[in-house]
Amino acid sequence: MTFATDQQLNHDSLSRTSRAVLAIRTAVFDQWEHEVRARVEGAAQLLRPILINTMPAFYDNLAESLTPDYPRANATSNTNVAGVHGNERARTTTYSAAQVIHEYQILKEVLFRVASQSGIAFQASESQVIEVSINLAMRDAVREFSHMHEGLRHRLAATLTHDMRTPLSVVLNGSRLIEKTTSLDHAQMAASKIRDQAARLSEMITSLVDALTYDQADHLTLAPSTFDMHALALEVKDQYSDAYTGGFEVIGTPVTGFWDRDLIRRALENLANNAVKYGDGGCVRITVKEYRERMMLGVHNSGIAIPVDMQSRLFDYLRRGPTGGVQGWGIGLPYAKNVAESHGGSIAVDSSKESGTTFVIDIPVDCKPFIRS
Structure with a gap:
């Protein structure tokens, strides 16, 4: 069964190389999971479904593209699956763009290694398809990864200018009152308000930092x-x-x-x-x-x-x-x-x-x- 994004049923038209690459999928992902957890910072703590992401679909797209007459010039042709991978990485992990790139580099290393161990000899044109596919996937994934974080930054800026305005105003007014008053009672009252609003600001900042690593704004409430x-x-x-x-x-x-x-x-x-x-x-x-x-x-x-x-x-x-x-x-x-x-x-x-x-x-x-x- 292929997991390629076009969901085609006829695999008979695929080349011998394409079928061979599909046959080693499990071995490739066994090694890829192990090496990504060992070599990519932050990957060791990820649950398997999050780590795997959309990689199997990309891999099977790559296998299809190794068939010369197949309507897919490379693994990113006709689909946004690599960009979706980057978007999901931005939403569900603390990865940086460099870590997204590293995952694809490891996939290329592992694919060539397992293929060699399995007796698969790629022609020069096939190796070129793999190289191009990985490079384009990294570009698409990092672009969408960056777009996702850019959206988070815009929401962060909007929240900073709106929600934090009131507590900041209370803090500033309270500090001015303390500076000018000669009444201990008034000063203590202002100090109490400053303390309360500072605590509010601290909670807001914590929430906003969390939002930078995971987008919760539009998620639906689930009843699973x-x-x-x-x-x-x-x-x-x-x-x-x-x-x-x-x-x-x-x-x-x-x-x-x-x-x-x-x-x-x-x-x-x-x-x-x-x-x-x-x-x-x-x-x-x-x-x-x-x-x-x-x-x-x-x-x-x-x-x-x-x-x-x-x-x-x-x-x-x-x-x-x-x-x-x-x-x-x-x-x-x-x-x-x-x-x-x-x-x-x-x-x-x-x-x-x-x-x-x-x-x-x-x-x-x-x-x-x-x-x-």
């Missing part, structure tokens, strides 16, 4: 329970089957985890609605997969591709570009993104003329450690 994601996908399929003539299918395996069922269902329905609305009338496919304590929930449709320059903005803007004469993403994609991130994960998009469009919610199988009140 245990359920099978594949069974939920079948329910959504049945919901659409009678009304949509193009057909719905669900593939994959049962994955039982701990999530908010209502939120996930609404997010899945939003993605299904978009697949029907923006597809070409063909079959809509929902895929459920699990790998290394991460669950991937994909919704695929055929039809006109989403331009690459729009993919990074789909989840932040309310309108899609004029492709196919259809307007209006509405709030479906921003909502699905919020659901994914509230579960400690991400959502990525992969879209091309040849492969169609796939949105992938990629979240921990057990979201309990990542729930915030």
Whole structure:
């Protein structure tokens, strides 16, 4: 089973090298996890689902791109998955940009090492694809990592200028009163107010520092329970089957985890609605997969591709570009993104003329450690 973001089913067209790279995936990630925890500062404390992030999808994209005729020139073609990796690193870890880069460098080292140990001899052109893929992934990941932190800094500045204005004013006025008064009672009263407001400022600063390492501003409140994601996908399929003539299918395996069922269902329905609305009338496919304590929930449709320059903005803007004469993403994609991130994960998009469009919610199988009140 491939975890590539295009969620294609036909692996027979992949080259021998692509299939060989997919076959060593587990060995690569065994070594990658071990080395990242040992060599990247702060990685040793990360739970596995957070450490793994969207790396398996990137890895399988890379494997696909090693097939010369495959519609993916490198692992970042047609998808924002590397940028999503950087965004999630900014939201869920205390990493710096250098640590994000180091992870990709280790992945390249481990891939070449395990491939050599497994008897895989890359041609010069294949090695070049791997080099380019890793370099582009580092660029995309660091760019989105920086954008995420830039957004946090803007919110920090807004909070500093607004919320802290009142206690600072009390402190300044109190200090002026103490400076001028000859009354001990007035001075003690002013000092008490200064102490109280200073304590408020201290709490605010602590909260703001926490916000710099994790974005809690827009997270949803979760009511998690245990359920099978594949069974939920079948329910959504049945919901659409009678009304949509193009057909719905669900593939994959049962994955039982701990999530908010209502939120996930609404997010899945939003993605299904978009697949029907923006597809070409063909079959809509929902895929459920699990790998290394991460669950991937994909919704695929055929039809006109989403331009690459729009993919990074789909989840932040309310309108899609004029492709196919259809307007209006509405709030479906921003909502699905919020659901994914509230579960400690991400959502990525992969879209091309040849492969169609796939949105992938990629979240921990057990979201309990990542729930915030």
